[in-house]
Amino acid sequence: MAEESAPESKSEDGVWIGFDLGGTKMMAVVFDDDLNVIARKKRRTREKGRGDVQLERLAETIEIALESANVDKSAIRGIGAGCPGPLDLTQGMILQAPNLGWVDVRLQEFLENQFGCPASICNDVDAGVYGEYSRGAAQGARCVVGVFPGTGIGGGCVYEGKIFHGTRASCMEVGFIQMATEGAAAGVGPVGTLEGIASRLAISAEAAKAVYRGQAPNLAADAGGDLRQIRSGALSRAIEAGDTVIRDIIARAAEQVGRGIGSLVNLLAPDIVVLGGGLVEAMPELYLKSVRKGTERNVLPSLASEFEIKTAELGDYATATGAAAWVRESSGSSS
Structure with missing residues (x-):
């Protein structure tokens, strides 16, 4: 460019x-x-x-x-x-x-x-x-948590104007939150992690199975069963074309991300949670709605009205x- x-x-x-x-x-x-x-x-x-x-x-x-x-x-x-x-x-x-x-x-x-x-x-x-936090969706927040679902699931936190990290290394490895004792393996890390069940790679694997079963004809025409081609844009186009099974796969994964966010809210009580990444950008309405649904089920009632979930603004x-x-x-x- x-x-x-x-x-x-x-x-x-x-x-x-x-x-x-x-x-x-x-x-x-x-x-x-x-x-x-x-x-x-x-x-x-x-x-x-x-x-x-x-x-x-x-x-x-x-x-x-x-x-x-x-x-x-x-x-x-x-x-x-x-x-x-x-x-x-x-x-x-x-x-x-x-x-x-x-x-x-x-x-x-x-x-x-x-x-x-x-x-x-x-x-x-x-x-x-x-x-x-500085120039986008979370300006002025006392505590902001960011969750970025993509190939994996990344996370970060800014607390009172400072990046939250360890003495030597970064932290907030949101993708490694343990969600279940069983489930798909993440790209790296233990079985049952948020990344292993809700990342774009995990979604693509489920979508490829749907293609194989003949349940997602539009995705099959667009990307086939090749995991390398089943990316956020292809998934979004398949949903728009009427592949309801793909919509359901995305919604379930986003709800799991919402459950993970609920745990982060219970732990850190942020003012704002920012969602970004390719999946969110490709289908913001579906993804945000499903995340909010999962978060509501997992957050403490006393914190439920104390934070907002927003999509990232800076791209x-x-x-x-x-x-x-x-x-x-x-x-x-x-x-």
Whole structure:
């Protein structure tokens, strides 16, 4: 994707960089001090390349975004990166990112040396939730919980303006909440987890069975029984075309996510729960209705009216926005 710019945003007070490092794409966004987007550059991530080559590509992506914004790198006040995989937050290190072929990559140190400014890294889902807290659906919340169903089910929490994490590592592994002693195995982790029974991968497996049984003709015509093709968009199109069995599969999975959210509400008493990710974006009305149904069944009566469930607002910009907001907060420059 070509770089994009927003000339109405101002950069006289310096800029902040938010970087979204994904397994298939990377995106650098240049923000002004109020976290308005000035420019961005989005590129495909080259899978499993040499670490130094990947880092050079990352730096180049930031430089292209700066050029599009007509800003020199000396104006950068900080760079925040939302990253996949387990992280060591104290050392600014990506411990493992299988899709990138990275092991023990000191990304924070690289960014600081390359651009001569403060840098920070955080979990990509944490960054997305912090983005929604800073500029999206959860602005002003005392406590916000984010749940992002996709291939797995990610989660994050912002409590009184801070990302909730451990001493060295991120937390809020919502997908590993134990929902049952039996059930489908998750991509990783024990049997019966929320991720194992309600992630998009679990939904796709159930949908493929429906195709095999002849119960989902529209999905069969669109994607066949190939799990790799049964993605959120294909599921949504099948429902719109009349595959009621697919609607039922999605609704049951979303209710399970709602049950998990009910447990999180009982534990953390958030003001706002934000739902995001491909499944939510593809079928927001069905998904949100089903999640609310599951949550209502599992939340304490005393908390039932104390929170809202909202869909995320920032889309592709959530992680980059949160990463930039977090480095701004960490450097003591937030207003």
